[in-house]
Amino acid sequence: MRKLMLPVLVALAAVSSPLEARAVKIVTPLPAEMMGAAQISKVDVTISESARKTFDALEEKAAHKKSAAKPAAGTPDEQRAESYSTMPFAEMFPNVVHDELVKRNLTSGRALKLSLQVDTLKTADAGMALLIGSVDELAGVVTLSDAASGAVLGEYYIDVFNSSGGPLGLMLRGSGVREKLAAEFAKHVAEVMGKKGKAPKA
């Protein structure tokens, strides 16, 4: 088996380019008239069995952070970011999506329900990251439906990576892996909903 390891590692390195593949794949695009003219009023998250193990481990970590949390400090943004790291994913993800939509002023128009079916959630393997690089990954099917009628209006496959190559990559990766992946994922959710321009300054 050891003899096989070299070709395996070479093969893995050779296929590293697909990691840069498109993050969003369109299954059914939102109707053009809804681009930049819709908001998310409800978010549902389901976890497939394939992602369950990592998901549960990260949920446990968040619960542990919550129990060990100190009184909030820092700016309101920092406090909010800190609170996300202690929330269960199903509570944190809608908040992250909401923040991203507010940033892009996508807060009015047709009310949509976002259903996320997570089918891949993995964190970088430290050993592999040192050898040939490894990735944190969050991927799943996003369905946008009319919040009132339930009619499906758009469907996408979104896959985000956060790569960690070598010791430096691991150091730069830092903590809050789950929140970083969710934030990157939310950016793509906002992108598929179209542009409305920047939010007015408060």
Added chain:
Amino acid sequence: MKIRLARPLLLTASLCVLAARAEARTVVYPIPADAVSAGSEKLGLTPSPDPAKGSVDVALELSSSTDHEAVRGGLVCGAWSIQNPISTLLRAMVADHNPGGKLAPASAATPVLSIKRASTLGRCFMTGEMQGACTTRVTIDAGLRLVGSTEEIPIRAQVEREQKAVGMCDGLAVGTGLISREATIALLKDVDARLGGAVPPKP
């Protein structure tokens, strides 16, 4: 490195390398009955029986968004391109479903099933050491115009099934065909329900 870790790595690498060399595949329709049972057994799918005959002949309208390329998510088999000419399947199954045994010409006296678009989303995962599984979701969006009405009743048939990853990524086209068949059966059941029911099969 332990063999335990090496095994999934080996399979993942093989799947990725094969996927990188993957050629475009096209799902073959219609699917004969023996191919439905053989393919389903190989891929671990449970096929539905052929739908009962409908009570009235239905005309079929197809849009340019009916035939499509499957969207593939994820890294494993991610480069495997599959064309799904599902209009061929729809024509064959709607014709078989009609009491007259053929597609009805569109007229004011015939209900019309208008296919707006169809899509296929496939993903493959590692489920354990040397084990993989692929999930395929086929969606058909259609509208049904009843006799004497110009309004369309929206119908959506969506079927998602998990299949075994047999022969690396090789079973994906067959699986896509079988799951497209399931989605078409679901669509026809919905049509029957709105048209007053199917003819019960003869004992």
